[in-house]
Amino acid sequence: MIYELTDENYSNFIQTTNSAIFIDFYTQNCPACIELMPLLDRLDANFLDNAQICRVDVTHNPKLAQKYSIRSVPVCVVIGKDKMVKEAELGVNTVEHYFGMIERAIGKGSGITGFFSNLFGKK
Numbered sequence: 001m002i003y004e005l006t007d008e009n010y011s012n013f014i015q016t017t018n019s020a021i022f023i024d025f026y027t028q029n030c031p032a033c034i035e036l037m038p039l040l041d042r043l044d045a046n047f048l049d050n051a052q053i054c055r056v057d058v059t060h061n062p063k064l065a066q067k068y069s070i071r072s073v074p075v076c077v078v079i080g081k082d083k084m085v086k087e088a089e090l091g092v093n094t095v096e097h098y099f100g101m102i103e104r105a106i107g108k109g110s111g112i113t114g115f116f117s118n119l120f121g122k123k
Contacts, residue, residue: 002044003054007063013054014083020051020105021079022098025070027059032092033074039095043102051102078105 005013005023014021024040026033044053058065058073068077068088077088078101086105 002040003052005054005056005061005064007061010056010061010064013052014079017052018081019049020047020081020086020102021054022047022051022102023054023056023068023077023079025056025058025065025068025075025077026073028057030073036074036076036092039092039098042095043098046099047102050106050108076101078102080105 003013022040022043024033024036026036040053040055043051047053056064058070064070068075068085072090074092075088075090076093076098078086080086087101089101
């Protein structure tokens with residue numbers, strides 16, 4: 001499930017989540033943001049227990065955009081279990097790259113190698 005974070009539910013979500021968090025900051029009329037959505041679905045399907053995949057519409061949630069200094073979209077931010085930002089990146093990248101960002105935050109695998117292990121069921 002991809003969670004839609006808002007200025008109102010963000011604090012409670014962050015405090016009660018015991019896994020890494022991948023946040024896509026976007027706007028609804030941004031072509032690159034729309035291009036990123038299928039990649040988020042793939043991330044969500046592969047990190048059910050180890051990471052929460054979230055989105056923040058910066059147009060409707062200016063406090064969160066300000067908190068993370070979002071000035072352009074899309075921006076992807078990974079927060080570790082310790083609630084600290086581990087990585088942040090502007091623009092669209094490959095799903096393998098995003099897998100690596102999450103795996104580094106949860107201390108699992110070696111990025112792309114871990115992605116292919118997950119994809120093909122190898123340990």
